[in-house]
Amino acid sequence: MKRIQICADDFAFDDAISQGILECLDAGRISATSCMVLSPLWSAWAPALRERVGGADFGLHLDLNEFADYAPGRALSGWIGQAYARRLDAQQVQAWVNTQLDAYEAAMQRAPDYLDGHQHVHQLPQVRQAVLSALSSRYGERCALRCTGNQSWRGSKAAVIAALGSAALRRGARQGGLRCNRDFAGVYDFGPEAQFPQLAEAWLASLPDGGLMMTHPGRAAATQTRADLIRGARASERAFWLSAEAGEMLARLSVQLGLSEDWPKA
Template sequence: MTGAGVKRIQICADDFGFDDAISQGILECLDAGRISATSCMVLSPLWSAWAPALRERVGAADFGLHLDLNEFAEYAPGRALSGWIGQAYARRLDAQEVQTWVNTQLDAYEAAMQRAPDYVDGHQHVHQLPQIRQALLSALSSRYGRRCALRFTGNQSWRGPKAAIIATLGSAALRRGARQVGLRCNRDFAGVYDFGPEAQFPRLAEAWLASLPDGGLMMTHPGRAAATQTRADAIRGARVKERAFWLSAEAGEMLARLSVQLGMSEDWPLA
């Protein structure tokens, strides 16, 4: 903690590179000082066009790999998240193939950013699934030693059934693996909700940030309203609302009221 009552929390926008509208919205939130990290979809056809904007901001925020198996990846066209979960838990994925997928995305991140990722997480949290987490831990340890961090999806307090289900899909095992190889993880995780039209994001954000401890992480999904150039985006309405909130004076007042200072993965403890 940096001072009496002040807590450093990473506020991380997922899906950078998904399309122009999302990427531009994330940059606006970064430049407004409302978020402190973004996770990058390096298999998107637009990633290479947007990476230079992040390179210009290195040091001002954390930039990580958003490991993708089921959005832009061509590993298993049409396989839903449920299919990946089932295959991973049945240990039916080819371990060598999974290792190649992980390294290919790390290579793509490094090529565009000219540096290693500050941390790694997963699109729809696939990074914590069996077989996938082992491949990821192996790659991070061998490539970067202890320099890279990992997103932990576990919750220190109740944040709803959806958050609990996500956590049960591998958060504890991922943290144990990270501890074994000496990697850092966030202390607590928030930001999960149904993205529905009735959701009151400002109220949710305040509750999450109030409950998170120093070294915690809040996930967010801001974006502009323009139609995507890549594929259907089921949560576009929620993205627009989240961006509007982060760019409002209300968001700045909330961060100050809660004594939240934007943090980065360097604030996270060893797992």
């Protein structure tokens, strides 16, 4: 058997996504979810996670470009450009990270099990330094960190994401004694032609013990917050995780749902 963390991103984005994630958690098909604490719905949905503490990992989904008041007018490409040009204000970025960690702790009444980033912004230059500093000063070695590096080829999109800071983030995590996932999967284009069950099986078959697969399940209902461009993919992923096929696949691949405590130090 190998232990793999299957993590649903974007908890608290809206009601449909949050409910879909809870259904997958309760079905025993995923073992973690990453929380968007700047969403106006975070305080309403956090109690549902507090009721489930101990049965799964819950982490901070660092958000610079979705619900943050500093997000309007700056798309992900803008954040990447500003970060690589070192044009972000370091003190301001540090404050953003700490404010989101504060919001997580206030609602969950505990530290996050791990930290990752919405669209992987946590690994960008300047942002990763702020993340590493905050985790070290607040939690020591207790909070794990998602790394997007791949041990095997999983497509050009996954390679680009990893190239945007995965190696540097892992080096920083190593210096801080932090735990990171051994391998990472779950990247695809979210298009209607994607066959998620086949993708999930290939990813889980290739991931080693201590690896991580991200997923984005959610219901197909309307949103109360922001436009969700991958709603169709979310509904397809939720349908798969709640199916008997998913359970059979996990058993066939000898996959146990893992936690960030399974990850080695970087």
